[in-house]
Amino acid sequence: MLAAQRQHLILQELMAAGTVRVATLAARLDVSEMTVRRDIDALDAGGLLLRVHGGAARTDSFSALEPGFAVKSTRDIDAKAAIAAMALELIKPGMTVFLSGGTTTFELARLLPRNLGITVATNSIMVAHSLASAEPDAIRTLILGGERTPSEALVGPLAAQAAKAIAADLCFMGVHGVDLVAGITSPNMLEAEVNAAMITASGRLVVLADSTKYGVVGLAGIAPLSAVDTLITDRGISPDAAAALRGAVRHLHITSPATQAGHHPATAPEGTP
Incomplete structure (x- = not known):
């Protein structure tokens, strides 16, 4: 451990x-x-x-x-687990996906099925460690290099360059803040640079952000909300905030009571066309 x-x-x-x-x-x-x-x-x-x-x-x-990472992972545990369970529904066999640093993406990594033949590229030490417990070759794992941050992410030019060399179907990203004007942000400028490189190298961006992240603005911008294909959040989001986000991102998914209880949704998430 x-x-x-x-x-x-x-x-x-x-x-x-x-x-x-x-x-x-x-x-x-x-x-x-x-x-x-x-x-x-x-x-x-x-x-x-x-x-x-x-x-x-x-x-x-x-x-x-x-x-x-240690203290962040003690916050909003149920919401993060529900968000990760809903994000899991977007993963299909054979996909290549990015998982950025963060406690919610770590929850997603722990849920990933071992029989889909997927490839995961990550700059998260914790995500990589979680996937290392899988059977050999169950999940192909690519670890981006770089300098370690307090959130157990690897950042800097080495990580950014490695991200640019990978073609991913989806990018699952944990963020520090979600704001209508500032977009998605990070408190770490180097981490923001790596996250931006992951977005560029991905077909779709999926942001995993619990409701406490709404209205928070970090030091460094990652991308505007217009770059977000799907935003998954929890039912703690206010109706006004949800309405505003629906007009800013392509799809807004809000966890259902079933996913809040730790079960996969039986139907498409809210906001799915």
Whole structure:
């Protein structure tokens, strides 16, 4: 298990209980207590928890810092799972798809069937690690190189150049923000550049964004909403926001109660022509 995955679980425990003990975490994660202490030290240094004798306690700083993958993956878990389940319906046998960095694309990677003969190109360390658990050759995985970010994505000229060399049917993209004027955005300029290269190399762009992303504007623009073929979000989106998005993207899909409960939709998603 990667350090980011362990730290994600530690933060989940803190979100639920307020405090955690080293011995309990070590048993649950099946690692040594020394490993857990190192993870707690790392999270404490980032201001994400308070290290105390024998364990850790929750602080009020979960939303105060620009989050990395571990803390982002503890937020809006049900919505992200529902969005990923709906996105899965768009994948057909033999496709080549991009999966960008992000916690929702990671959820999609975990759901990918192993019998469709698909190829996945990704700049996400976490997505690549998830797909590595598949049987050999079940999913062909192409990993873009580059510099690692706090969100466990690989960015920079190397990743952008590699993305341009791949012809993909779909690009599934997680984003920091969705805004009618600013479009889809990222807090990282290098990551925005790589994401833009993925879009250029893809036949269709599918944005996976839970409702909390609406109206958020990151530092760097990735693409205008007119470049988005399909936007998948959750039922937390307001009616006014949904109406505005329907006029800005080609297809707006909103998760149904069935997908919110963790089941695949029996009919076409909302907004499908």
